[in-house]
Amino acid sequence: MLKDYDPGKPEDKRKLNDEIKTRRAELLGQQQQLRDAKVPVLVLVEGWAAAGKGSLIKELISEIDPRFYNVVSPAVIPEKEARYPFLYPYASAIPENGKIVFLDSGWMEDCVRKVMRREITQAEYKRRVRQVCEFERQLRDGGYIIIKLFVHIDRKEQEERLASLLGQADTEWRVTAEDMWQHREYKRFREAYDSFMEDTDTTIPWHVLNGGRRKEAISGALKLLTGGIAKALEHGRYVGEPFEEDFPLKKMPRLADVDLSPSIDEEDYRKQLKKLQARLSELHNVVYRKKIPVVICYEGWDAAGKGGNIRRVAYPLDPRGFDVRPIASPEPHEINRQYLWRFWTRLPRSGHICIFDRTWYGRVMVERLEGFCTEKDWQRAYNEINEFERQLTEWGAVVIKFWIHIDQETQLARFTERQNTPEKQWKITEEDWRNREKWPQYEVAVDEMLQKTSTENAPWYIIESNDKLYARIKALRIVVETLEKACKERMAFDLN
Amino acid sequence: MLKDYDPGKPEDKRKLNDEIKTRRAELLGQQQQLRDAKVPVLVLVEGWAAAGKGSLIKELISEIDPRFYNVVSPAVIPEKEARYPFLYPYASAIPENGKIVFLDSGWMEDCVRKVMRREITQAEYKRRVRQVCEFERQLRDGGYIIIKLFVHIDRKEQEERLASLLGQADTEWRVTAEDMWQHREYKRFREAYDSFMEDTDTTIPWHVLNGGRRKEAISGALKLLTGGIAKALEHGRYVGEPFEEDFPLKKMPRLADVDLSPSIDEEDYRKQLKKLQARLSELHNVVYRKKIPVVICYEGWDAAGKGGNIRRVAYPLDPRGFDVRPIASPEPHEINRQYLWRFWTRLPRSGHICIFDRTWYGRVMVERLEGFCTEKDWQRAYNEINEFERQLTEWGAVVIKFWIHIDQETQLARFTERQNTPEKQWKITEEDWRNREKWPQYEVAVDEMLQKTSTENAPWYIIESNDKLYARIKALRIVVETLEKACKERMAFDLN
Numbered sequence: 001m002l003k004d005y006d007p008g009k010p011e012d013k014r015k016l017n018d019e020i021k022t023r024r025a026e027l028l029g030q031q032q033q034l035r036d037a038k039v040p041v042l043v044l045v046e047g048w049a050a051a052g053k054g055s056l057i058k059e060l061i062s063e064i065d066p067r068f069y070n071v072v073s074p075a076v077i078p079e080k081e082a083r084y085p086f087l088y089p090y091a092s093a094i095p096e097n098g099k100i101v102f103l104d105s106g107w108m109e110d111c112v113r114k115v116m117r118r119e120i121t122q123a124e125y126k127r128r129v130r131q132v133c134e135f136e137r138q139l140r141d142g143g144y145i146i147i148k149l150f151v152h153i154d155r156k157e158q159e160e161r162l163a164s165l166l167g168q169a170d171t172e173w174r175v176t177a178e179d180m181w182q183h184r185e186y187k188r189f190r191e192a193y194d195s196f197m198e199d200t201d202t203t204i205p206w207h208v209l210n211g212g213r214r215k216e217a218i219s220g221a222l223k224l225l226t227g228g229i230a231k232a233l234e235h236g237r238y239v240g241e242p243f244e245e246d247f248p249l250k251k252m253p254r255l256a257d258v259d260l261s262p263s264i265d266e267e268d269y270r271k272q273l274k275k276l277q278a279r280l281s282e283l284h285n286v287v288y289r290k291k292i293p294v295v296i297c298y299e300g301w302d303a304a305g306k307g308g309n310i311r312r313v314a315y316p317l318d319p320r321g322f323d324v325r326p327i328a329s330p331e332p333h334e335i336n337r338q339y340l341w342r343f344w345t346r347l348p349r350s351g352h353i354c355i356f357d358r359t360w361y362g363r364v365m366v367e368r369l370e371g372f373c374t375e376k377d378w379q380r381a382y383n384e385i386n387e388f389e390r391q392l393t394e395w396g397a398v399v400i401k402f403w404i405h406i407d408q409e410t411q412l413a414r415f416t417e418r419q420n421t422p423e424k425q426w427k428i429t430e431e432d433w434r435n436r437e438k439w440p441q442y443e444v445a446v447d448e449m450l451q452k453t454s455t456e457n458a459p460w461y462i463i464e465s466n467d468k469l470y471a472r473i474k475a476l477r478i479v480v481e482t483l484e485k486a487c488k489e490r491m492a493f494d495l496n
Numbered sequence: 497m498l499k500d501y502d503p504g505k506p507e508d509k510r511k512l513n514d515e516i517k518t519r520r521a522e523l524l525g526q527q528q529q530l531r532d533a534k535v536p537v538l539v540l541v542e543g544w545a546a547a548g549k550g551s552l553i554k555e556l557i558s559e560i561d562p563r564f565y566n567v568v569s570p571a572v573i574p575e576k577e578a579r580y581p582f583l584y585p586y587a588s589a590i591p592e593n594g595k596i597v598f599l600d601s602g603w604m605e606d607c608v609r610k611v612m613r614r615e616i617t618q619a620e621y622k623r624r625v626r627q628v629c630e631f632e633r634q635l636r637d638g639g640y641i642i643i644k645l646f647v648h649i650d651r652k653e654q655e656e657r658l659a660s661l662l663g664q665a666d667t668e669w670r671v672t673a674e675d676m677w678q679h680r681e682y683k684r685f686r687e688a689y690d691s692f693m694e695d696t697d698t699t700i701p702w703h704v705l706n707g708g709r710r711k712e713a714i715s716g717a718l719k720l721l722t723g724g725i726a727k728a729l730e731h732g733r734y735v736g737e738p739f740e741e742d743f744p745l746k747k748m749p750r751l752a753d754v755d756l757s758p759s760i761d762e763e764d765y766r767k768q769l770k771k772l773q774a775r776l777s778e779l780h781n782v783v784y785r786k787k788i789p790v791v792i793c794y795e796g797w798d799a800a801g802k803g804g805n806i807r808r809v810a811y812p813l814d815p816r817g818f819d820v821r822p823i824a825s826p827e828p829h830e831i832n833r834q835y836l837w838r839f840w841t842r843l844p845r846s847g848h849i850c851i852f853d854r855t856w857y858g859r860v861m862v863e864r865l866e867g868f869c870t871e872k873d874w875q876r877a878y879n880e881i882n883e884f885e886r887q888l889t890e891w892g893a894v895v896i897k898f899w900i901h902i903d904q905e906t907q908l909a910r911f912t913e914r915q916n917t918p919e920k921q922w923k924i925t926e927e928d929w930r931n932r933e934k935w936p937q938y939e940v941a942v943d944e945m946l947q948k949t950s951t952e953n954a955p956w957y958i959i960e961s962n963d964k965l966y967a968r969i970k971a972l973r974i975v976v977e978t979l980e981k982a983c984k985e986r987m988a989f990d991l992n
Contacts, residue, residue: 032922057815065803066810066820066853073816104816170781282666289669307561314562319553320569320600324562331828357562426528 001197002152002190005210016215023222024063030229031068035098039237040144040337041229042094042101046108047151048189049179050161051211056151057102059218060225069100074110083291083349085395086110086128087135091344094139096336107132108150108200112192113178116185127394129199134387137203141240141380142338145232146204147224150197151211155186242379247386250459252450255443260407262474263467273312276476281316283483284353288321290490291351293397296479297359300404301442302432303414305468309404310355312472313479322353327362339363339373339381340388350396359401360385364449369441382452389458398486399458402475403450404465408439497693498648498686501706512711519718520559526725527564531594535733536640536833537725538590538597542604543647544685545675546657547707552647553598555714556721565596570606579787579845581891582606582624583631587840590635592832603628604646604696608688609674612681623890625695630883633699637736637876638834641728642700643720646693647707651682738875743882746955748946751939756903758970759963769808772972777812779979780849784817786986787847789893792975793855796900797938798928799910801964805900806851808968809975818849823858835859835869835877836884846892855897856881860945865937878948885954894982895954898971899946900961904935 034041043060045053061069072093087107095101111132115125140146153161162183165171182189197206207224209217232238264272287294296313298306314324325346334342340360348354363385368378389399406414415436418428435442454460461478465471530537539556541549557565568589583603591597607628611621636642649657658679661667678685693702703720705713728734760768783790792809794802810820821842830838836856844850859881864874885895902910911932914924931938950956957974961967 029919032919035922054814054816058811058813061815062807062811066806066851067803067822067824070819071815102815170778173781173785285666307563310562311558315554315558317554318550319557319567319598320550323566326563328563333827355562423525423528426531 001201001206001208002150002194004154005152005212011213011215013215016219019219020059020215020222023219023226026226027222027229028063030226030233031065033233034100034229035068037233037237038097038143038336039229039232040095040097040099040101041147041225042103042139042144043147043149043225044103044106044108045149045151046105046193047149047209047211048153048158049182050158050165050175051151051153052214052217053104053151055214056149056209056211056217056221057104060102060221064100068098069102070095071102071104073104074106083351084347085391085397087131087391088344088347091135091341094144094337094341096333097143098336107135108193108196112189112196116189116192129196131387131391131394132200133203134391136200137240138340138384138387139338140203140238141384142377143237143239144338145228147228148204148206149221149224150193150206150208151217152208153211155183157212158183158186239374239376240380242376243383245383245386247383247390248456249452250454250456252454252460253462254447255405255450255462258405258462258464260405260410260464260466262464262470264470264473266469269469269473272473273476276473276480277312277316279480280313280476280483281318283480283487284317284321286487287353287483288318288351290487291396292483292486292490293348293350293392293395294353294483295348295392295397295399296353296355297361297399297401298355298357298404299359299361299365299402300463300465301406301411302435303411303418303428304404304406305465305471306357306404308468309402309463309465309472309475310357313476314355317353321351322355323348324355324357327356327358339367340384343388347392348397360388361449361453364453365442365445368445369438382449385453386455386458389453389455393457396490398482400479400482401454401458401460402478403446403460403462404471404475405462406465408436410466411436497697497702497704498646498690500650501648501708507709507711509711512715515715516555516711516718519715519722522722523718523725524559526722526729527561529729530596530725531564533729533733534593534639534832535725535728536591536593536595536597537643537721538599538635538640539643539645539721540599540602540604541645541647542601542689543645543705543707544649544654545678546654546661546671547647547649548710548713549600549647551710552645552705552707552713552717553600556598556717560596564594565598566591567598567600569600570602579847580843581887581893583627583887584840584843587631587837590640590833590837592829593639594832603631604689604692608685608692612685612688625692627883627887627890628696629699630887632696633736634836634880634883635834636699636734637880638873639733639735640834641724643724644700644702645717645720646689646702646704647713648704649707651679653708654679654682735870735872736876738872739879741879741882743879743886744952745948746950746952748950748956749958750943751901751946751958754901754958754960756901756906756960756962758960758966760966760969762965765965765969768969769972772969772976773808773812775976776809776972776979777814779976779983780813780817782983783849783979784814784847786983787892788979788982788986789844789846789888789891790849790979791844791888791893791895792849792851793857793895793897794851794853794900795855795857795861795898796959796961797902797907798931799907799914799924800900800902801961801967802853802900804964805898805959805961805968805971806853809972810851813849817847818851819844820851820853823852823854835863836880839884843888844893856884857945857949860949861938861941864941865934878945881949882951882954885949885951889953892986894978896975896978897950897954897956898974899942899956899958900967900971901958902961904932906962907932 045057047053057071074089090107093101111125111128114120136146162175162179165175209220211217298310300306310324330342343360363381364378367373392399415428418424450460463471463475541553543549553567570585586603589597607621607624610616632642658671658675661671705716707713794806796802806820810818826838839856859877860874863869888895911924914920946956959967959971
């Protein structure tokens with residue numbers, strides 16, 4: 001995709017300035033329309049060192065109201081981010097509805113630099129390219145406008161620019177050792193950029209700008225930006241089509257077929273609880289030292305006993321190394337972003353354990369049933385979630401998902417008890433009763449969810465919880481066994 | 497405050513277990529009351545290495561519903577946080593209304609360790625102690641319950657515990673070089689802890705627990721926690737009294753006395769704009785290299801021209817090194833925390849420039865006039881804000897505050913123009929008209945704000961903006977001159 005540019009005639013500055021002025025005015029007008037249409041825009045600006053990415057962004061934003069945009073430089077993200085998945089900084093940086101985010105180099109530079117430095121293997125590089133395609137598609141399908149720009153300069157141009165920067169005390173510090181290395185390895189970098197762009201050109205196309213012709217580049221970028229926005233605004237916010245994707249799925253029973261009779265007597269419960277908690281406490285140390293990230297998901301019927309179950313799993317853990325994330329209805333700044341954003345930003349650091357009390361599966365349950373998203377949205381979500389969880393396990397995470405299960409009679413008994421016990425009344429709301437009336441619809445949704453998202457890397461476990469004690473022991477045992485296995489396999493675990 | 501404990505009789509485990517059980521039940525019941533009363537609780541757990549802080553916290557949280565608490569370990573905050581003010585990690589970690597945050601060591605360990613390592617001077621240590629007192633008082637006055645615990649063990653006990661940890665392959669890694677150093681320097685650490693506690697015991701008292709007697713420590717901590725909560729709940733959410741504090745203030749004119757006639761002709765404007773922007777661009781490099789954090793605050797009348805003014809200041813800046821933070825009405829998770837929280841979490845990193853489009857001064861303007869806080873709250877805010885800004889400048893930040901000023905006729909003309917220009921209509925809302933009717937009340941509030949918060953370290957500048965061009969040049973010049981001065985003074989700037 002990167003060709004040598006014919007120097008050609010010099011730029012027609014006057015004409016280009018007019019063009020830039022017109023486009024800027026257009027962009028200014030689009031601000032309000034974007035806001036009204038609640039459409040978010042992500043502009044990825046990649047390119048060579050010293051190609052002028054920063055100054056291009058400066059020109060793009062110069063007329064936009066600061067309330068409508070943000071510039072994000074993942075390049076300055078410190079090493080700490082190495083403790084999160086590859087896509088984490090980008091997924092965290094996506095704009096809210098109606099706003100524009102400019103990424104000053106992003107996932108492309110990240111991938112290319114790491115593979116060039118041999119910090120990741122070719123296999124891992126391929127996985128990341130696939131993850132990038134998934135990520136871009138998910139955003140697009142969720143209504144995001146994505147514009148991908150690459151600012152290209154040839155080797156000679158880069159040489160002159162680096163020399164000029166190095167020539168002045170004031171700008172010398174801007175040239176890093178990395179930049180010089182890139183320049184020396186220009187040819188190899190060019191191949192790497194080319195190949196990355198070819199591999200990621202399908203869902204969202206790349207646009208190469210000639211950084212050697214500054215005004216043309218600015219005018220070109222503005223044209224792409226306003227053109228992309230205009231097109232999207234014309235058709236209204238895009239909603240992606242559901243799609244089929246192959247994941248290795250575990251066979252799950254229908255909820256109706258689950259035998260809820262298992263129970264445990266109290267003495268046996270105490271004995272096993274103590275033993276399993278002691279073991280989990282030891283494993284937490286290993287998980288921490290081996291830097292394995294652990295994600296434990298709890299879903300289940302109201303009053304199924306999620307809270308008490310979570311407490312028993314959490315009790316033996318070192319509070320410094322785990323978090324429970326209770327997921328309530330999204331706040332405005334969360335609703336205004338792609339639905340996985342509020343989970344991306346709540347992920348554990350490597351070596352930490354995160355217990356989600358309700359999860360991203362809200363998309364295919366409450367959001368589906370209450371009409372908080374379109375049918376296409378929740379139908380797409382099965383695959384999107386499978387992709388998301390695969391991204392987590394490819395990062396190195398252990399993902400365990402529990403459906404805490406009870407029958408309708410048990411729920412009624414527990415609701416009634418809550419209603420009649422003053423210190424438990426806060427746990428029961430009108431909404432719980434309303435949800436209860438929708439039990440049959442929820443059962444359909446849960447069954448479909450279990451069938452479609454119990455992947456081998458992130459399986460569902462149905463926890464029979466008519467007897468809460470039994471449920472706690474079963475969940476604890478699954479956590480312990482899964483972590484045993486993970487800790488054994490990863491003798492010298494290396495985070496991707 | 498740290499005395500040698502008489503070993504005394506062994507613990508009465510049975511009695512203590514009963515006590516712990518009772519207290520836990522009490523705490524469980526308080527959850528709901530805290531939520532209803534919207535009272536947040538911050539529990540600071542400090543203490544010796546190997547004293548059992550983590551395991552104490554584990555016992556405190558074991559029965560609490562995960563939706564009601566969070567454990568935060570600033571100890572694991574990586575070096576990156578060194579690019580923020582000393583209090584930043586703690587101010588960022590404060591709980592929401594109705595929730596409890598347990599800090600697993602915090603500002604005390606941070607201060608003591610840094611001064612012991614001679615990473616900060618005695619003078620800086622004293623400033624930090626003062627900042628801690630300010631921080632604790634502000635939270636308390638804002639309705640926070642704060643419980644400060646110190647888990648104490650004597651030298652011999654620490655020796656045995658470290659030896660036991662080091663004796664097992666499984667736990668060996670938990671003992672750090674820092675811990676061993678602390679143990680060697682036990683006596684000096686003890687003096688340092690003692691002196692820190694004495695200096696910070698006034699607003700919120702310290703409680704020393706004997707870590708050598710585990711059950712007693714747990715039971716004691718639970719008693720303090722439930723007792724503190726019960727007391728606070730009995731009296732309802734606390735609202736602190738306004739107080740007087742001496743700050744070196746600059747003399748400010750009344751708004752009514754400001755001459756709004758200054759203007760500039762367009763040619764002169766273009767010339768000066770170009771010159772000042774070029775200089776600001778150079779200064780941004782210096783600011784970046786010297787790691788000076790810069791905070792530029794914009795307040796002003798609706799339609800005074802804040803947006804256009806900000807854009808002219810932002811244009812020459814490298815987008816990688818600055819952010820504009822537009823401040824809208826707070827979201828639920830923001831309203832539910834002390835009012836400065838959403839500004840703490842938006843501070844620039846050192847070397848970066850942050851432009852706030854509206855600021856924390858909303859407290860003494862819109863919140864005051866619309867009754868969003870009590871009279872005591874906004875009256876206290878003048879000093880609280882002066883303290884906050886002093887904390888910023890002591891960190892090393894440059895703080896510049898602009899009041900963009902116009903008269904009522906100019907506002908009316910601009911409102912009318914917005915109303916009549918289709919592409920500007922989004923900028924004008926019903927609320928703007930309503931605010932306009934309250935001009936006299938706002939003027940009183942703004943005058944009081946300018947009088948009380950124009951400190952020498954963070955002064956206000958009134959920018960006459962009936963002529964927007966004049967206003968832009970004046971603001972740019974102040975930014976340039978202030979940064980010139982800061983860059984010159986800090987030849988070898990060292991962040992506190």
